[in-house]
Amino acid sequence: MKEAFKALADPTRRKILDLLKAKDLTAGEIADQFEMSKPSISQHLKILKAANLIEDEKQGQYIYYHLNTTVFQELISWAMSFTKGDDTDA
Amino acid sequence: MKEAFKALADPTRRKILDLLKAKDLTAGEIADQFEMSKPSISQHLKILKAANLIEDEKQGQYIYYHLNTTVFQELISWAMSFTKGDDTDA
DNA sequence: TTATTATTTAGTTAATTACTTAAATACTTA
DNA sequence: TAAGTATTTAAGTAATTAACTAAATAATAA
Numbered sequence: 001m002k003e004a005f006k007a008l009a010d011p012t013r014r015k016i017l018d019l020l021k022a023k024d025l026t027a028g029e030i031a032d033q034f035e036m037s038k039p040s041i042s043q044h045l046k047i048l049k050a051a052n053l054i055e056d057e058k059q060g061q062y063i064y065y066h067l068n069t070t071v072f073q074e075l076i077s078w079a080m081s082f083t084k085g086d087d088t089d090a
Numbered sequence: 091m092k093e094a095f096k097a098l099a100d101p102t103r104r105k106i107l108d109l110l111k112a113k114d115l116t117a118g119e120i121a122d123q124f125e126m127s128k129p130s131i132s133q134h135l136k137i138l139k140a141a142n143l144i145e146d147e148k149q150g151q152y153i154y155y156h157l158n159t160t161v162f163q164e165l166i167s168w169a170m171s172f173t174k175g176d177d178t179d180a
Numbered sequence: 181t182t183a184t185t186a187t188t189t190a191g192t193t194a195a196t197t198a199c200t201t202a203a204a205t206a207c208t209t210a
Numbered sequence: 211t212a213a214g215t216a217t218t219t220a221a222g223t224a225a226t227t228a229a230c231t232a233a234a235t236a237a238t239a240a
Binding site for chain 3: 116117118121128129132133135136150151152153
């Protein structure tokens with residue numbers, strides 16, 4: 001989760017996650033949605049992957065990225081522990 | 091939410107939230123839990139407050155801090171939108 | 181009023197982060 | 211094999227962040 005919190009702090013990375021919510025995309029397709037160099041997006045993807053928020057899958061010369069929902073589930077539990085009626089530890 | 095994501099990226103700030111989950115505390119009581127200067131903790135409290143994750147209340151010479159759960163609720167909704175079963179199109 | 185306690189604000193510095201361009205790697209196609 | 215496309219890695223830099231100490235503000239108590 002530690003890595004995820006840091007990964008989620010950046011608006012570009014949150015937008016990447018939003019894009020992947022709609023459908024799986026290649027690194028290039030993701031980069032096309034931003035006015036930013038491809039290496040920069042590649043770095044962001046690397047950080048999201050290290051945080052287990054996304055996974056990649058190579059298909060020929062392309063690398064497809066897709067969401068990994070497990071950390072989002074953990075995040076839900078974590079946030080719920082701060083709302084009334086839930087005593088669960090972080 | 092933008093501010094909240096950045097606020098949550100720091101482990102010291104997440105620990106402050108954990109402490110406030112148990113009970114309301116003064117700035118000094120919070121600072122006592124860390125091996126860090128009081129001004130540093132004060133800055134973290136300021137950031138958490140700007141993110142609407144906590145609120146303060148002055149009582150005499152003390153300032154009590156307590157959780158504000160509204161942004162946590164928003165965070166839950168946000169994270170749920172990434173998990174299966176919350177398909178907005180369904 | 182003066183001193184004490186609680187806390188924040190200001191100013192500075194070191195570490196981290198988010199970009200950039202250039203080069204490297206990997207796959208595909210002619 | 212050589213050229214082209216997709217993507218990452220490397221190296222460098224500017225902006226941001228998180229810490230510190232010192233000073234300021236505010237309330238309390240002597």
